[in-house]
Amino acid sequence: MNSTLRDRIQWLLKTVSKVHSLLGEKIPAGRQKGMITEKDTEHIAQLADIAIHKEELAAFTSRFNEILEYFDLLDQVDMVENAENKECNVLREDEIVPSLSQDKVLSNVREQEDGFFKAPRVM
Amino acid sequence: MIPVPSIEFHPDDRYFAFLRTVSTPECGQGRLAGIPVAVKDNISTAGIETTCASRILAGYIPPYDATVVEHLRREGAAIVGKTNMDEFGMGTTTENSAFGPTKNPADTSRVPGGSSGGSAAAIAGGLVPMALGTDTGGSIRCPAAFCGIVGLKPTYGRVSRYGLIAYANSLEQIGPMAGNVTDVNRLMEVIAGYDSRDSTSLNQAYLHTPDPEIRGVKIGVPEEFFGEGVDPRVASVVWDAISMLERKGAEIVTCRMPSMAYALAAYYVTCTCEASSNLARFDGVRYGDPADTRKTWHESFQERRREGFGEEVRRRIMLGTFALSSGYYGKYYAKAQAARHHVRADFARLFRDVDVLAGPTMPTVAFRFGEKSDPLSMYLSDILTVPANLAGVPAISVPCGKVGNLPVGLQITGRWREDERVVDVAYAYEQGRSA
Known part of the structure; x- marks a missing residue:
């Protein structure tokens, strides 16, 4: 192919x-009950933006599987309509209130340029 | 002019309760004038380094105070230091701190509980009379029980979370910890109340004098609170405490709480999902060691986050990411929210017949260091504390005796917004015990 x-x-x-x-x-x-693979773990780490080293994969994967197997307890839970919050958003007037100064906001930044945060390149 | 009271604080920190202390603490006039108060390291303190016991935040100095810290300062308290904790609050032992574990003053070969282990040890070790902790799934009550002090997880919304570095927003609350119920009540009076900067804040002040009258109070004891995994020696100490309340005039009713079967799973799905979102902000751009700006966005962040987060934090972020990922949302998050609904419904049903619920705070006494090395068995030890967080109701842990030399906590859970009542029942117990 x-x-x-x-x-x-x-x-x-x-x-x-x-x-x-x-x-x-x-x-x-392949994941009806319990099992995720090392490849899945690698993929999840990618999604979470956390590097994972090859030698860590086996341990993380087996821990995940133990925990996910425990989470299968939730299969017995009856769904309820609108179990997720029924509250609706209450909007307030958009009033301008004092906030932190630019100096204060940038006070913990190690790399800045012209009053901006310096971030890694996107492309 | 009234003189500023002097502060008595001697940081002889043999338990490693503090990550850092303030060399010349300031204090003023007010309800807590001159009282040394310790603050957990996930609560922002302007000008004092705040790390959540994580390497990723090492060197971070908040430019503003959390609302609770503003309240402490306004009432004259002296903020004497920041206490150790499990990294970002993720743990039940304080062993997950990136800077080393805290020891339990009751037995230094054992953990103080967690995640507010530093705050509990600072009080139990006699370094401060009171401290702030935070409780996402038991993080105030567990160390209170293990160290033999009092800790209150307030009703969700009664204490502002503004300035608390978020881990799981829908579950966590800042709360008071102290050597006795009176001091917990005093600290609660200062930190509680409405705050427009916390969108989940309740408009309900806390002004209360603890009342030890227990006659006529109906106390429910769910069978599940003494279920599998609860050490029979702990169960026996707690039953003695409940019997004492009965002798003082309380009515004891046994009952059932079926949602306990899956409450813990629902809790861990919810908190890991929320963590995966909350901890996405730690990328080395706005604080902490900088990301390598020569590399690409993802490369740079992934490395920074691998170095900066400990194993348990990485595990929880990844678990949450997985549970929310396409194809699994319905199996995990949606089910967990349904389970949460059933927990709330169970409490609502029980609180129609009884005023409070009582049981052990923790299923066992304090663990030895390293005893809970596999994550699932550590998670399981939170089974008795997580229901209160899932439902947002108040719960307090008060010392009720010992197994050998190790303290045991009695947990009193109350109706939503009835923090005063759980404080009263704990006070009644404390008074009855010392009488």
């Missing part, structure tokens, strides 16, 4: 799983 075709299939699979998750929140195959 050439790499373009593989990419397209992967894209298709991703799209399908996304649609599934939007429709019925289907749990991806």
Whole structure:
């Protein structure tokens, strides 16, 4: 299989799983109960923007699986309508109140330029 | 002019309760004039380094005070230092501090509990009479129980969270810790009240004189509070305490709380999900050691966050990220919120018949260092404290005896907004015990 075709299939699979998750929140195959793989752990670390070293993967994965297996207790919970907060937002008038000065806001920054935070490049 | 009271504070910190102390603490006039107060290190103190016991915040000096700290200063308290904790509040032992564990003054081979272990040890070790802690799933009550002091987790919203470095917003509260109920009450009077800067703040002041009258108070004792995992020696000490309240005139009613079966799972799903979002702000751009600006955004952040966060913090951020990821939201977060609804419903049902609930604060006495090295078994020890956070109701831990030389806590949980009543029942117990 050439790499373009593989990419397209992967894209298709991703799209399908996304649609599934939007429709019925289907749990991806291979994790009905308990099991995530080291590859999953690597992916989660990516999503969370936390680097994970190869030698840490096994330990993190097995801990995750123990904990996720415990979380399966939630399968027995009956869903309730509107269990998530029923409160609605109460908006206030947008009044200008005193806030921190620019100097104070920048007081903990190690790298700044012309009164701005200096961040890594995006591209 | 009235002279400023002198402060008595001798930081002989053999328990490593403090991450840092203030060399010349200032104080003034007011309800806490001259009283040394310790503040947990996740509460912002203008001009005093605040790290959440994490390397990622080392060197961070807040440019403003948390509302509770403003209140302390206004009432003349002397802020004498910042106390050790599990990194970002994630733990039950204070062993997860990036700067080393705190020791339990009752037995230095054991943990003080967590995550507010430094605050509890500072009080139990006689360094300060009172301290602020925070409680997301038991972090005030657990160390209070393990160290033999009093700690109150207030009703969600009664104490402003403005300036508290967030871990799990929908669960956590700042609360008072002290050597006795009277001092907990005094500190609560100062820190509670409405704050427009906290959008979840309740408009309800706390002005209260503890009342030891227990006659006619109905106390519910859910069977589940003495369920699997509760050390029989702890259970026996707590039952003695409940019997004492009965002899003083309280009515004891046994009851059931079925949602306890999944409350802990619901708690850990909720707090890790909220943590994954809250801790996304720690990227080395606005504070702490800088991110490497020569690298790309993601490379730089990923490395900074791997170096800056401890293992448990990384685990919880990743668990939360996973639970919220596409395909799993319904299985974890949505179910956890449904479970949370059932916990609230259980409390509402029980509080129609009884005024408060009583049971042990912790299933065991303080652990030895290293005893809870696997995360799940550490999580399981929070089973008795998390329901109050899920429901937002007040709960207090008051010392009620010992197993050997190790303190045991009696937990009193009350109706939403009835913090005064849990304080009264704890006070009745404390008075009855010393009588």
